[in-house]
Amino acid sequence: MSSVSLGDLSQAFMMQRRSVALRQDMTRLTDELSSGQVSDIKEVLAGNHNYLSGLERSLETLQGFSVANSEAKYFTDAMQSSLDRVQDFSGQLGLDLLLASGGPVGVIAGSPSENAKTQLQGILNSLNADIAGKSLFAGAATDRVPLENAETLLTELSIAIAGQTTPDDIMTAAENWFADPAGFDTLIYTGSGTALAPFSLSETERVSLDVRANDQALKDVLMNVAVAALTDDPALGLTVPQQAELFGTVGLGLKSNQDQLTDLRSRIGFTEARIEMIDARNQAEQTSTEVARNALLLADPFETATQLENVQFQLQALYSVTVRSSQLSLVNFL
Template sequence: MSWVSLGSLALPFQMQRNGVQLRDSVAQHSAELTTGRVAAPQQHLRGDLGELAVIESRLGRIQTYETVIGQNETVLETAQTSLQRFASLGALLSNQVLTAAFADSGDQSYESVGSAARTALGDMVSVLSVSVAGRTLFSGAAVDRGPLVSADQILAEVETAVSGLQTADEIHATLESFFLDPGGVFETAIYQGTGQSPGGALDDAQVASPLPDAADPAIRRHLMAVTMAALMEDPDLGLSRAETRNLAFKTMEEIESNGGAVTGLQAGIGFDQELLEQRLQRLSHERDSLVRARQGLIGTDPFESASVLEETRHRLESLYALTSRISRLSLLEYLR
């Protein structure tokens, strides 16, 4: 006869209930051993979850801030690389202008420098149009578009502004007004950005510094110098060879004197990069402290959890073995 018919039905139901309890216990202790935390914090803390809630909330904010800082680090690194490229384009052109001016070997050398300057201007516009995750870096708050019109459009505006001028001094003064005057042609027809892009939040009361934009005076002066060099190739300007040479010297002087200002922009970004790294380290230390505090509230001893798990597993296996033996009991087997 089957074991379920012995005595009453209480025995199989009792063993089934014990099996469910032991399986639940195995699952609980397995989870605690894996996570290092109790499976039921509310029961463990007897309903006093205030301190735990504060810790969990702060850990969540720290994770958000670390993500934002990581994004800002990527933005700053990209901006730093772009400004380095921007400065190197100016320095390379300065060397070419210097060689042509001191060699003074003829109009062909100045035309070659003018052609190189047009290429450098296009590269500079491209460098300043760099974006990260769909956000243009040097357009201020207008992150959805490039900061400048194309190099060809810039040169067209410049050529119109200097048309009819005969001396390097006149061209230099006109271009200074063109690029640097508030409300001038640069701000109204060349620069497409607006305002300053706000920095991302680094903590509850701290935000990152805004990036420099393409309207910064240091960037404007470099663009002005390169544009001035590009005019050496303009046959319609009609400068004498002596004035073309003077224009070359003024180009070189502008690039060299403004190099420190561009370097200052790079230094500012480098300072911000260092601040981000320091802030990331502080958040990391705070996170570690909070994790230890949380572990003190709801943490489990891994050795104790492993021991209880092994004991529970052994009890469950014993129950299975006992159930199997009972299920095979019958009068026929007993009489044999």
């Protein structure tokens, strides 16, 4: 009957422990070789984690600013798209009204005002647009639309210009109502009188975007389109020549409004350029921070490969010794 001495058992335990340690080293070195980073951060940093923690905090902050930059880009892009539609609607209507002002009676009657009503609704829809549930042109009141509907606007404006008998008087009354704080700004504009909160795009820079639906350029567009929509209203009692004159006046007004809208969009374009510049600087800082962090935790591939090869050799040698030891017996010894 064979027996196992204490020395043989100790040797078996020792070889088993050594085998486990070598396999763990091989797993660690394989991970370091594939990831390019050391697995034992404590040993690399010698217990001083302050520098690494600072880099990690900087990266988290920059990622947060990246989200804010994306939000600002989406917001300004949506603003530009809405104002582009407003400019298209009003520009085309202005041309139609100028043509109608010099056309025959059959062209003037009915159709220009109906066209103006359609374009007015499209302009209001564009200015009442939102992105991700936030109104674009309501200032700080992003939870509600900034303008009442077309029917309300036309009703209130018709009250303001009631009793006027000439195109000049009608335009003067409309201008006064849109300029009166108790007029358009109270009855039609439902947004906030406070600008939208600035976007924080870095630790030192903020971008303000104060473009609201009661901006003078937009109010002028709405005034001209709304007056055109009411021109053929029987309550005004305008003759066909007077209607033609009024169409021509608001048509010229819409033509000049194009320059105002271009200036308004250029303000947003300047803000977009700043957002892009700050975003590029943040990305450059994030890249340099990631490089610094990776350099701190970088595992030398050549040294790692050499150590891995050495561990593999030791493990193979251990397996060979284990096999030979298991084949030892008294018969073979004799």
